[in-house]
Amino acid sequence: MADTTARVLQGNEASAIGALAAGVDFFAGYPITPSSEIAELLSQCMPLINGRFIQMEDEIASIAAIIGASLAGATSMTATSGPGFSLMQENIGLACLAEVPCVIVNVMRAGPSTGLPTQAAQGDVQQTRWGTHGDHAIVALAPSTVRECFELTVECVNLAERLRTPTVLLMDEVIGHMRESVVLPSGDEYRLVRRIEPPTGLRDYCPFGECVPEVAALAAFGGEYRFHVTGLTHDAHGYPTMVPEEVDWKIRHIVGKIESRADQLASNEEFMTEDADVLLFAYGSTARVAKASVRALREAGVKAGLLRVRTIWPFSQKRLRELAPGLRLVVVPEMNLGQLVVEVERAVCGEARVVPLGKVDGHLFEPGDITEFVLEEVGA
Amino acid sequence: MSRSIEKAREYLRPTKKFPTVWCPGCGLGIVQSALVRAISRVGVEKNAVTVVSGIGCTGRMPAYVDFNTLHTTHGRALAFSTGVKLASPSMTVIAVMGDGDALAIGGNHFVHACRRNIDMTAIVVNNSIYGMTGGQYSPTTPHGKRGTTAPYGNVEHAFDTAALAVGAGATFVARTSVYHAQEADRLIEKAILHRGFSVVEIISNCYTSYGRMNKYTSAVDMLRWMKENSVPVSAWDKLPPEKREGKFTRGVISEKELPEFIEAYDEQGRRLTRTPAAVERVRDILTAYDENADRLRVADERSGEAESGRGENKT
Ligand SMILES: Cc1ncc(C[n+]2csc(CCOP(=O)(O)OP(=O)(O)O)c2C)c(N)n1
Ligand code: SF4
Ligand SMILES: [Mg+2]
Numbered sequence: 260m261a262d263t264t265a266r267v268l269q270g271n272e273a274s275a276i277g278a279l280a281a282g283v284d285f286f287a288g289y290p291i292t293p294s295s296e297i298a299e300l301l302s303q304c305m306p307l308i309n310g311r312f313i314q315m316e317d318e319i320a321s322i323a324a325i326i327g328a329s330l331a332g333a334t335s336m337t338a339t340s341g342p343g344f345s346l347m348q349e350n351i352g353l354a355c356l357a358e359v360p361c362v363i364v365n366v367m368r369a370g371p372s373t374g375l376p377t378q379a380a381q382g383d384v385q386q387t388r389w390g391t392h393g394d395h396a397i398v399a400l401a402p403s404t405v406r407e408c409f410e411l412t413v414e415c416v417n418l419a420e421r422l423r424t425p426t427v428l429l430m431d432e433v434i435g436h437m438r439e440s441v442v443l444p445s446g447d448e449y450r451l452v453r454r455i456e457p458p459t460g461l462r463d464y465c466p467f468g469e470c471v472p473e474v475a476a477l478a479a480f481g482g483e484y485r486f487h488v489t490g491l492t493h494d495a496h497g498y499p500t501m502v503p504e505e506v507d508w509k510i511r512h513i514v515g516k517i518e519s520r521a522d523q524l525a526s527n528e529e530f531m532t533e534d535a536d537v538l539l540f541a542y543g544s545t546a547r548v549a550k551a552s553v554r555a556l557r558e559a560g561v562k563a564g565l566l567r568v569r570t571i572w573p574f575s576q577k578r579l580r581e582l583a584p585g586l587r588l589v590v591v592p593e594m595n596l597g598q599l600v601v602e603v604e605r606a607v608c609g610e611a612r613v614v615p616l617g618k619v620d621g622h623l624f625e626p627g628d629i630t631e632f633v634l635e636e637v638g639a
Numbered sequence: 640m641s642r643s644i645e646k647a648r649e650y651l652r653p654t655k656k657f658p659t660v661w662c663p664g665c666g667l668g669i670v671q672s673a674l675v676r677a678i679s680r681v682g683v684e685k686n687a688v689t690v691v692s693g694i695g696c697t698g699r700m701p702a703y704v705d706f707n708t709l710h711t712t713h714g715r716a717l718a719f720s721t722g723v724k725l726a727s728p729s730m731t732v733i734a735v736m737g738d739g740d741a742l743a744i745g746g747n748h749f750v751h752a753c754r755r756n757i758d759m760t761a762i763v764v765n766n767s768i769y770g771m772t773g774g775q776y777s778p779t780t781p782h783g784k785r786g787t788t789a790p791y792g793n794v795e796h797a798f799d800t801a802a803l804a805v806g807a808g809a810t811f812v813a814r815t816s817v818y819h820a821q822e823a824d825r826l827i828e829k830a831i832l833h834r835g836f837s838v839v840e841i842i843s844n845c846y847t848s849y850g851r852m853n854k855y856t857s858a859v860d861m862l863r864w865m866k867e868n869s870v871p872v873s874a875w876d877k878l879p880p881e882k883r884e885g886k887f888t889r890g891v892i893s894e895k896e897l898p899e900f901i902e903a904y905d906e907q908g909r910r911l912t913r914t915p916a917a918v919e920r921v922r923d924i925l926t927a928y929d930e931n932a933d934r935l936r937v938a939d940e941r942s943g944e945a946e947s948g949r950g951e952n953k954t
Contacts, residue, residue, distance in 0.1 A: 266927055280928045285726050300924065306908030307921045311725045311901075316751040320718035323711065327691070327722025330709065331730065335722070349712050409928070443928045480689050480707035481727045487652075487702055489710035490694075498655065498702060 265442050270408040270434040271296035271338075274364055275304075276443065277412030278336050282451060283362070284310035285333035287324035289317050289343060292376045293432045294366040297338040318343035322350040325361045330488060332479030334416060338364035340432075341383055342373060344390070351425050352391030353490040355513055358467065358474060360419035360454055364412070364428040366435035369594075369621045378621035379432035381543055381594040385601075387427050388572050394510050396517035398524070399427040399572040401542045405439040410449065411569060417452035418524070422516055423474040429571055431594065433544035433623055459483055467509070468495035474516055518573050525575035528567040531557065535564025537633060538582060538589045538611075540603050542568050544623060545592050551626035556633055563633065571599065576606035586611035588636055592629050594618050612636075643672075650675040650685070652705045660699050664858025666817035666843030670764050671700055673820055673841075674735070677827035678706075681731070688731045691720045693745060695737035696770040696845070714745030717752040720759050728901045731831060732759040738779040739769045742798055746778070752836055753807035757900040760830045760837045763800055766845035774848030785852045804838040805893045811837035815889040817844060818865035822889065829891065835899050842869070842887060 268276070275297045278286070286305060288298040298314070305312035315321040318339050325335035339347065344365045354361055367383045369375035383390075387399045398418050400411040408430065415426040457464050457476040464484040468475050475495075478484045491499040492506050500506060517524075528546075531553055532538065541549040546567040556563035566578060579589075589611050591600040597615035604613045616632050618624055651657075661667045678688060688706040692698040694713035701708035707730075711719045716734040724732045741749050741763045752761065768786060769775040776786030776793050779800060783792045804812045811833040813826040823841055830837035844850060844861035855861050870878060872890035911917040 268927070276924060276927050279925060285722070287722060287725075304921050304924060306904065306911055307918065308925075311904060313721065313725060315718065315721070316747050319715060320721070320748055320751075323715045323718035324722035324725070326711075327709065327719035327724075328726035329722075330707075331689070331723045331726035333722075333726035335726070350715065353712055445928060479727075480709075480723060481686060481730050483686070485686055485705060485707050487708045487710070489702070490712055491710065496654065 265440045267438050267440050268405050268443075269296060269436060269438050270402065270405050270430060271366065271436065272300055273405045273408035273441065273443065274338070274412045274428060274430070274435075275300040277409035278362070278416070279304060279308065280409070280446075280449070281413040281416035282334045283336045283416060284308070285325065285328040285335040286310070286337065287313045287315050287321045287328070287335070288337045288339065289315055289321050291318075291340045291343045293368055293435050294338045294340045294364060296435075297364060318346040319350065322347040322354075322361070322363065326350060326354050326357075326359045329359050329361045330480050332481065334420070336362040336364065336416070338366065340366050340368045340376075341370040344383060344386065348390040351397075352393060352395060354425040355391065355395040355397070356393075356490055356492065356509075357488050358423040358477070358513065359425070359488070360423050360477075361425050362412070362415045362419050362428065363425060364430065367429065367431045369619070375621040377432065379544065379594060379623060380619065380621070381431050381545065381598070382619070383429065384571060384593070384595065384598040387429055394514055396424075396514045397427060397572050398422065398424060398517060399429045400526075400569055401429045401571050402434055402569070403543055403546045403567060405434075405437060405441045406443065407569065408434065409443050413449050413451070417450075420454045421452045421473065422520075423454060423477055424513070424517060427572075429543070431543045437544070457484065465495040467493060467497050470516075521573035521575040522577045524570050524573060525577060526569040527578055528565075528569070530565040530567070532564035532566060532582060535562050536585060536587050537561055537563045537637060538586050539563060539565045539629065539633070540568075540579070540589055540591045541565065541593070542571060542599065545594060548624040548626055549592055549629055552629035552633065555626055555630040559630070559634060561633065561637055574599075574602045574606075579603060579606035580608075583607045583610035588633070589613045590616055590629070590633055590636065592616040592618070592624055594624070646675060646679055650679065650705055651703055655703055657703070659703060661696060662847045664844070664846050665696070666766065666841075666845070667696060667700065667764065669817040669820050670735070670762070670823065670841050670843060671703065673823035674700075674733070674762065674827055675704060676824040677831060678731075680824065680828045681831050683731050683831070687729065688733065689720075689723050691716045691723065691732065691734045693736050693740040694771070695740045697735055697737035697764040698740060698771075700735050714740055714743070715748060716740065717745065717748040717759075717761060721752065721757060724757055724759050725901065733762065733831070734759065735762045735764065737770065738763060738765040738767065738800070739777040742778040742800060742803070750803070750807040753804050753809035753838065755900050756808065756810055756835045756897050758834055758836070760827070760839065762827065763838065763840045764843045765800055765840055766843040766849060767797070768845050768849035770845040770848045774852060786849075787852070800840040801838070801892045804840075809838045809893070810835035810895050810897050811891070812893040813838070813891045814840040814842070814887065816842035816865035816869055818862045819869070819889060826891070833894070835897060
């Protein structure tokens with residue numbers, strides 16, 4: 260029986276509880292505002308649920324530890340914010356290439372550098388996509404509510420396991436620290452996905468070979484199969500290769516397994532888009548404000564609507580392309596100087612005017628900011 | 640078939656293309672053989688061993704040995720090892736690292752691993768140089784010696800790896816050289832059997848990148864240097880200070896008993912399961928999504944795994 264009592268929870272707490280619900284049994288992290296509550300809560304729970312928590316010496320070590328743990332069969336996660344996320348980039352690339360499931364929660368604060376440790380931003384959107392060097396793809400989900408912090412943490416674990424790849428829960432400080440009254444989903448409202456393991460008795464297990472069906476089966480260290488994992492570009496057995504065909508296949512595979520599923524993985528919320536000719540495109544805490552702006556704009560006679568994306572990466576163009584012919588204006592409010600708007604422009608492809616609305620003063624948008632901006636843009 | 644070829648067949652990867660990437664005369668082959676012989680002597684099953692490395696010539700070793708193997712990023716081997724070990728405490732985890740890997744870019748992980756005392760073994764192959772990248776000076780290049788980035792002689796001073804490990808709290812520290820191959824086996828064996836974090840520094844030769852720049856005539860000449868300039872720990876104290884100059888000690892340098900991290904962590908967990916207030920607090924958190932809180936463990940549930948697994952693998 261589900262517990263239907265509403266609780267007042269913070270986004271970070273809901274994410275940590277979501278991790279537990281998703282079966283995370285290993286957490287390694289390094290303290291950083293505004294993410295530390297996740298580590299604190301998990302350090303409290305892990306010893307009592309047969310899991311293990313460790314505070315590493317830095318974020319480089321934290322991501323390394325969760326990758327190592329995942330290879331040994333654990334469901335693993337870390338949490339950080341901008342400066343720590345920057346330090347993790349090299350090993351995120353290793354997890355992409357070596358196809359190791361793991362989850363990174365990045366509670367975005369204003370940067371660059373130490374920036375504004377306790378204030379909100381959405382400045383890591385493109386870093387999440389392109390932070391590590393080389394061609395790769397990434398999965399990143401952005402919650403807008405406390406309940407979604409739980410749900411999307413579970414989803415990050417599921418997608419990491421299913422696609423054998425690092426996934427990022429991209430929260431912003433407002434969502435991480437916001438408290439809401441919330442009823443969390445109970446066990447029958449979400450499902451858990453686990454990596455596919457190879458059958459026993461194989462004569463030749465290929466940990467990076469044939470996809471069954473989306474990715475190759477992944478055995479755990481310590482089980483029946485011994486295999487090699489490397490950050491060098493490798494063949495189906497995991498050994499370094501420089502054979503052009505093998506290298507080409509590998510890189511196209513780690514990109515393709517994610518990018519080809521962009522539409523399938525897309526998760527959107529739409530508000531008053533049916534007849535809209537002005538679209539607000541937003542995510543995270545900004546989308547909450549944008550929703551209020553849609554109402555205000557409607558009152559002012561502008562046919563506005565909101566497309567909110569939960570799946571930031573891979574970026575799906577599908578819904579935007581469908582809506583574009585009916586639009587004259589797309590406004591993309593972001594707490595940065597224009598990051599996801601680039602993707603929106605590519606999707607809309609000139610069919611409507613796309614305008615960024617950036618904010619980088621460490622403060623949230625207020626509904627009036629967006630409303631007034633749109634009114635000016637439409638010349639009302 | 641000789642015994643050592645049999646061993647090689649058993650512990651080296653049959654599918655892997657040999658020869659190795661290493662230069663002729665490189666000490667790394669000797670280290671690899673010593674590692675394999677030590678593991679074989681400990682008697683641990685191949686599936687219960689994970690060998691982890693960072694980047695460098697040393698870092699290439701895992702590809703050749705038939706265990707669970709993980710070749711990671713430069714400097715991070717011990718951080719990855721920590722995750723493997725915490726997720727799988729019965730695993731014998733061994734990190735092999737070059738001097739640059741372990742002590743420059745990975746220096747922070749190294750000292751913290753020493754301090755934490757997780758039951759793993761770190762093998763530092765110290766060839767006094769960045770071998771793979773072509774001979775730049777490293778944190779163990781002696782003062783005055785040359786590297787491609789120290790063309791006029793190294794201005795800096797070298798780490799004493801073993802002293803650093805002892806100072807950082809490692810509970811087993813040993814050193815030898817590739818000239819003393821059999822001693823290397825025995826020290827690695829002891830290190831694996833030691834309950835806690837163990838460090839074995841193996842002084843190695845890189846004729847290609849270090850020897851040629853520093854007036855050695857061959858790889859063998861470098862081995863001769865190791866023979867003539869190393870002193871067993873037991874003899875060191877009797878040596879007058881002027882005879883110690885430029886020499887290194889070999890053997891077990893430090894060994895002590897301290898609580899192992901995972902054992903201590905799990906013991907704390909077991910105590911907590913008998914503490915109603917702690918159980919209630921966590922139950923309350925879990926109840927937020929699951930009324931039955933079925934992940935909450937019952938007292939002593941975990942006690943079996945780590946201990947029995949360990950006994951199996953380490954006898
Ligand atoms: C982050 C990063 N920086 C630099 C390098 C380049 N690099 C590769 S190996 C190496 C040094 C290796 O020296 P050492 O650890 O002593 O190993 P050896 O080759 O001597 O065995 C360096 C600097 C790298 N791979 N990654
Ligand atoms: S460069 Fe030096 S360390 Fe590297 S393989 Fe050659 S001899 Fe060995
Ligand atoms: Mg070296």
